[in-house]
Amino acid sequence: MHELALCEAIAGVAKTHAGGRHVEVVRVRIGALRQVVPESLSFCWTLVRDAEDMPDAELELECVAAEVHCRACGERSKITSSWSIWCPRCDSPDVEVLRGNEFLVTSLDVS
Numbered sequence: 208m209h210e211l212a213l214c215e216a217i218a219g220v221a222k223t224h225a226g227g228r229h230v231e232v233v234r235v236r237i238g239a240l241r242q243v244v245p246e247s248l249s250f251c252w253t254l255v256r257d258a259e260d261m262p263d264a265e266l267e268l269e270c271v272a273a274e275v276h277c278r279a280c281g282e283r284s285k286i287t288s289s290w291s292i293w294c295p296r297c298d299s300p301d302v303e304v305l306r307g308n309e310f311l312v313t314s315l316d317v318s
Contacts, residue, residue: 232316238309273307
């Protein structure tokens, strides 16, 4: 379960940027192509936040759908499968990923 390691990294970023202040909310944007299970990430966060002395820090997730631009047919499409990013219109593998690779802490609420 790599979600535990991801939560440890998220906590590290949050603590660094909080600068000793109390962390209330951590917002994270996750792309569909990152193969992260949101429920597992949320569960792991409850373990990590306690270990990192942020017991009431909430984790808010923004899940981003995958989207590609096909160089073969020119179509811009959402990808519904996490295991294939081929163009759903023409079945070409020659695509540029536009969205879906995100994984970043976007903001914190601190007090």
